[in-house]
Amino acid sequence: MTQPKLTFLLERLQTLQNLANWPNANVPVTALVTEYIPELCKVPYDYLFRDNAEAMAECTLLVQDYLKLDILTANMDVYNFEAEAMGAKIKFFPDHCPDFDRSDYFIKDSSDLDKIRFGGLNQGRFPYLIQYCKAYKHYTGVDTFPIFSAPWTLAGNLYGIENLIMATIEEPEFVHEFLRRIVDDYHVPMFGALNDAVPGFAEMDFVDAFASVPMVNVSIVNEFIRPYLQRELDKLNMPGIRLMDTAFFGTAMLEGKERESFEDFIIWSNGRFLCIDPDAASLGADYARAVATQHLTPLQIGISATYLEFESIDKIVALVRDYVLRAKSGPTPAIFFFNNISPCTAQEKIQAAVQAVKIYGAPGADENTPYLLPKFRSFEDFLKHKLKNNPEGYTFEWMKQSAYSYLL
Incomplete structure (x- = not known):
């Protein structure tokens, strides 16, 4: 295999590296995506999760590129x-x-x-994971690890x-x-x-x-x-x-010393304070920012998958704006997180939400900064473009198993 000349990921990684310049840095957009990858790519789950690791790598990267995410966590069926x-x-x-x-x-x-007892890397889907990496x-051109x-x-x-x-x-x-x-x-x-x-x-x-x-x-x-x-x-x-x-969830269910202990555990095990819905919704973004500031650790905050799926674009944008503005109003970096996007979530809603993070997460942006709805682009149109402009060198072999096979 030859090394690619250019990838979309280089620009996204620069956003993360710029956090060293906080507060003169953009709030990165991150997401956990599991079911959304096979659903968006219209490929059987077992084909991606078991049969073809290279196809899973391609589809994961294409979805990250399409959604304009700085980090996409593709857990696959990580628990198994x-x-x-x-x-x-x-x-x-x-x-x-x-x-x-x-x-x-x-x-x-x-x-x-x-x-x-560990029996070696020839057991189960370890060969699949190595091929994926x-x-x-x-x-x-970037390392990843399962x-x-x-x-x-x-x-x-x-x-x-x-x-x-x-x-x-x-x-x-x-x-x-x-x-x-x-x-x-x-x-x-x-x-x-x-x-x-x-x-x-x-x-x-x-x-x-x-x-x-x-x-x-x-x-x-x-x-x-x-x-x-x-x-x-x-x-x-x-x-x-x-x-x-x-x-981890459930901080809002605790009080006093027990909440402080759980907060400490989250920070110790993550290297940052993770506070997403439903905890962020119950306790408020100001609470999350205060904990991160107290411990001088980055803050990762985000809205729930159900809110993104079922609420209107106006409400989604308003909540994202509120979370981002409050989260970034402190001495440590803020990171926005969409938790396990539902496979039934409309593409328009995700694009609108990501746009809101990028607009209000920019240095100097505030509540008076105007929001401009992005021009919608379907995943099909994105694939048509990538088939003609493919600096990463994707094989697109997976599309033969996809409902998008007619594009080949």
């Missing part, structure tokens, strides 16, 4: 990768995301913990989250051993092997949806979640590697 490689049964579907077979949990009791690097499931949430999927929470009360030593096995016997050797196979490893990226309140309380966070994330760092013993563990 380690479990599948251990031997857990994962079901694949053409019309929605893969998922565990939850009728038969992989771990049923302590006698099953020996199943938690290589294709991404080829098309952009995101995995954090120890607590992985345990919840292997054993059942309700079972795991009950076990913290009834069998705490079992839960500690369960999490220790995930860290020591799986994640640490896994990251070591991936570091040799995929260049550019600089960060342990996890998602941790089950670490949200009220699924857990602060006591569980302090005894079972945070210590095993720290153990990941200690056991891996690779100086310079950062931890990034995301997907």
Whole structure:
């Protein structure tokens, strides 16, 4: 493969690098996108999530380019990768995301913990992940690295989250051993092997949806979640590697010292204060800005996927404007985040919302800055343009499996 001459990603990365000049920098636009990629590209889910890693890399980058995002997090079915490689049964579907077979949990009791052992990068879809990273690097010239499931949430999927929470009360030593096995016997050797196979490893990226309140309380966070994330760092013993563990909600459900403790955990595990809806909606953007300022850490704020999908463009733009203006009114950088955009969200709404971030996230923009609705461009028109102007060198082989095949 030859290295591309130019990619759209270089300009987006410059926006992130300019945060070093804050407040003389734009607020970056970031998003989590999972189902939206196959839906927008009109490709079967199982083809992208299981069968063709290069196609997934192409489609991910095309969606990021089309939506004008500075960072797009394409989690794929992130919660399944380690479990599948251990031997857990994962079901694949053409019309929605893969998922565990939850009728038969992989771990049923302590006698099953020996199943938690890294067997090498030829297991499960590790070859798919490595190919994805290589294709991404080829098309952009930029390193990327897979995101995995954090120890607590992985345990919840292997054993059942309700079972795991009950076990913290009834069998705490079992839960500690369960999490220790995930860290020591799986994640640490896994990251070591991936570091040799995929260049550019600089960060342990996890998602941790089950670490949200009220699924857990602060006591569980302090005894079972945070210590095993720290153990990941200690056991891996690779100086310079950062931890990034995301997907926390529920700050608004806590008060006093418990809220402060949860805020501290979010900042420790993210390197910034993450406060998105519903917490941002309940507590307000001023609260989020105050916490980030108090800890002198960046603030990542964002609206919910349901608001983006179901509210009018006028209301979406108004809320984005409010969040952005309040978030950027402090001494540390602000980042805007669209959380897991729904596959049914109208393209016009996303384009209008992204435009609002870019307008009001610019240095000097305020509530009196006029908003100009962007000229709508369909994904089909975007694809027609990319087929003729393709500096990244995409193959577009995936389009043969797509409802857009007539464009070839």
